[in-house]
Amino acid sequence: MAAHRIMDNFREFKTPSGRRYGENRFATIRPKNITEFLEGRTANAQKNRLKAVRFLIRFAISQGELAHDPTEAIEALKKDGPKSMGHMTWLEPQIEQYRERHALGTVARVALELLLNIAARRHDAHLIGQQHNRNGKLTWRPHKTLRTTGKMLSIRIMPSLQAALDAMPKDARADGVLTFVTNDYGRPFASAAAFGNKFADWCTAAGLKPVLCDDGRTRNYRAHGLRKAALRALAHAGATGVELMSVSGHCSLDQVQEYLDEVDQERAADAAMMKLANAPETKAATSSD
Structure with a gap:
């Protein structure tokens, strides 16, 4: 309301x-x-x-009409059930399935590689183009922070994105169009929502099915999930919280902590299981079998 x-x-x-x-x-x-x-x-x-x-x-x-805030100690109810997972994060099998359906030389493939390369929100992704390419890096101001921090991002173009861009036919875009992702007429998408809807069509064409998530909600693979996949990949590659923020444009470590926590959990669990495997009792039990 x-x-x-x-x-x-x-x-x-x-x-x-x-x-x-x-x-x-x-x-x-x-x-x-x-x-x-x-x-x-x-x-x-x-x-x-x-x-x-x-x-x-x-x-x-x-205005001096009140001396104290009567809502200070009041809290809204917390939602029942599991915490929402938000947009579904793409994993390698889904990314490869999409790539198999949308080959190099298609706008659909450029869209995927662009979202994965710079972890951009769809609003930025549908506007980014050749004018943002500066010496092999994409440099732009994210739309979400234009009126707040005005933060500038500059991110290297990785080989997978460069390959997708190089494979595009020279006449794929209409005259004067600079954006990397375009509609069926070679023109820029009218809005982020229009781009999101087209990306949803590409996901459907790739055979990506809705998934029932742990929080009880059914979700589809969408553009924002690739932003999360990009940050997850960076965390698993050893990027620090500050390094994640420099790519995502987030303003605080709290906003990227979930990706770091996931890596820490997996590494700690692996270390624990290795200790168990190397424990004398475990080796003795294995030898006796």
Whole structure:
């Protein structure tokens, strides 16, 4: 629900006496009024309502209408069930299956290699082109951080992407078009969503089936999953958290920690099992068999 509609509901919400919240002064708002407004809602709805009300409270405090934040100790319900896994990460079998279907010389193949090479979001991937190629590196400002950090990324073009670009027919793009990925008419995609929809078609053509994930949700292989696959590959190659951030454009280590944790878990588990295999008791048991 949009924030303005939530505020409309908050103003119309009634106290036990029948008086609307919108008829009261800010100074009369108490924590119980907020919890009553949240009561009976789903976890997601509570989160959205609490977020909107907090904006209102902060405004009231800035105007001197409130001295303290009545929402400070209030937390929205946590979602039931397993934590969402988000977009599904591609693994090597799916990547190879896609490559087998979409050979070098196709836009579909360029799209895959581009997403894997620079771990870009689809909004950036559908805009990146020859104008961003500077001495063998792709250099651009991610759209998501244009208004915040304005961070510039510069990432080397790996051989797999270069091979895909070199294999494209010279007339694959319309005159004057610089973007690497284009629609069926050789033109840039009208939007990131249009590119995402076309990439979904390429995934379907490659025979990639929906998968029931551990969190109970069924997901398809999509463009954003390749961003996660690229970061996973970097982590398994030994890249540090700072190095991952320099490719992904993330602003904090917390945002890439899941990839590092995955590597640490696998390595620690391998080390543990090797110790077990080399333990005297284990060797003796094997010899006696």
